[in-house]
Structure formats: C-alpha cells, structure tokens
Amino acid sequence: MPELPEVEIARRNLVRWFGGRRLVRAEADDTRIFRGADRARFAALTGRLESLVRRGKYLLFAFEGGQGLMAHLGMTGKFVRRTEGHVEPYSRARFHLDDGHVLHFADARMFGRMEPAPAALLRQLDAVKLLGRDPLADGLTAGQLQQALGTTKQPLKVALMDQERLAGLGNIHAAEALFRAGLHPARPPASLAPDEWKRLVGAIRATIDFGLKEQEGEEPVYLEEGRSENPFQVYGRAGGPCSQCGKAVESFTQGGRTTHFCPKCQPPRGVHASNPAPGKR
Secondary structure, three states, rough: OHHHHHHHHHHHHHHHHHHEEEEEEEEEEEOOHHHOOOOHHHHOOOOOEEEEEEOOOOOEEEEEHEEEEEEEOOOEEEEEEEEOOOOOOOOEEEEEEOOOOEEEEEOOOOEEEEEEHHHHHHHHHHHHHHHEEEOOOOOOOOEEEEEEEHOOOOEEEEHOOOOOOOOOOHHHHHHHHHHHHHHOOOOOOOHOOOHHHHHHHHHHHHHHHHHHEEEEEEEOOOOHOOOOOOOOOOOOOOOOOOOOOOOOOOOOOOEEEEEOOOOOOOOOOOOOOOOOOOOOO
16 A cells, blocks of 8 residues: 555656646546546646645645645555556546656556645645644654654554554554564553654654655555565564564554564563553464
8 A cells, every 4th residue: 555655756756757748638537536526627637737745645736727636546546657548457547748648547446536626725625634744744853753642542553554643654664663663563652762762763764765765666566566575574574584583473453454563573561461462363
C-alpha cells in the first residue's frame, strides 16, 4: 500500500512529467474513485500545473485558473506515463498532455480517491485539514512527536499510523521505524523515555529516506505486487531470521493490521500485563 515515500515519489514524477506542459484534456471513467465527487469537474481541468503538494498520503494539484484536485492512491493506485493510444490496464482517470503523453491513474482495486475542488480550498477539505504533522514536509523533532503521540492510550504502532497524529506513515513504515528504533509496537507511548523519542524520530527519518530511495523511478513497484525481493528489515518477514540478531521475527494482529517485530531487538518494556507482548502467530 502506498505510504508517504511512495506518494512523495508519485508527486516528484508528476511534477517532472508535467514539466511546463499543458493539460489539454482530462477524462475519467465512472468508478467509485470519485465517491460522490463531481466527475464532470475533473473533466473540466485544463492548463498548466502550477503546484503539486503532498500532505501525508494526499496529493493536492493546483492548475492555472484556480482549478484544483485532491488525490489519494488508496491501496493499489499509481500514476504512470504512457504515449497517446496506449491502453493501460486498470486506468481509471487520465491527463492528456500537449506533448503526446498521457498520465494514467491506474488502480486495480479502486480504493484510490479523487476529488476536484477549487485550488484555494484543497487544504480545507475534511480529509486534509485533519491531518497531523507531516514528517517530511514539516520536519519532526522528538518533542513534536511526543506531543502528538505521548498522551494517547493507543499502542505505539497504532498511534504512529493515526493520520490525525502523524501524517503519512502506514503499516510498513511504522513497523520499520519501530524496528530501527528498537521499540516494541505494543508499548504505550507514555512509557517512552526522552532518548527513546529521539531514537524513534531518527528511525522515522531513516525509514522514509530508505523508502524514497527504494521507490524512486519512472514506475514504482509496490511490495504487494510480487516484487522479487522484500527490501524491508522486518515487515513481511515473520518466521524468518531477524537481520540483526537472527532470532525469528514474529507477527500479531494490531489495529486490524499485521504487525511484524523482533522479540529480542524490540523488547516489551513498559507493555502492561493487561496487554502482554504477543507471541508468534
């Protein structure tokens, strides 16, 4: 599933692909990616892209004339560039440029989302205005992270994935950051010491940087699409050896998602008896 690094790479690709070109025609199929939004307003988009901003997992397009678009990649969405006339599988919406290229929004499972709106109002859309601090766009300090997460009763990994607390991290990069920081995903945030908050901030930065390098390119390939090799240190490695200590990586269900962790490198300090460290499943 696309998370902050993947969405940032999509933003960079789109900025490069537009590159001063004009959007001559926008078109979209009648699918659920619009979720009640005005598809005709999408079809009315034209002109040059004036700015493209990422907030968490959302992309905010501003075209000349005050036209705007919010986009979310969902679970399988991606933007790809093709030549005019190419039939792209699962293409749900298309930007036709004046250089003969078409930018497709391809989304096999259609959990992605598009919502046209005036560019000046994009940040006021409910999905965007509720977002917490963006670690890449806004920067992040240990104090800011502690302020965002420190008082919640949610387990640490669930809190990291709460988009109203911290925008952009999902299941993969939250797990990777906690592994890099040596913190158990079931820890209560209030149990973290000052040096652990610092370690966690550094680990979030490191996993985002890794994700950006891993996904950079004309067409990112998501892990769920059958990559030949899992690039992550702990995510998706349940039952295999930890890359640091060799102990078997374990997994359990947390917040409706599968959490991966190393029981040795991520000891359950501070985990309450009522919420014991989960065993391998």
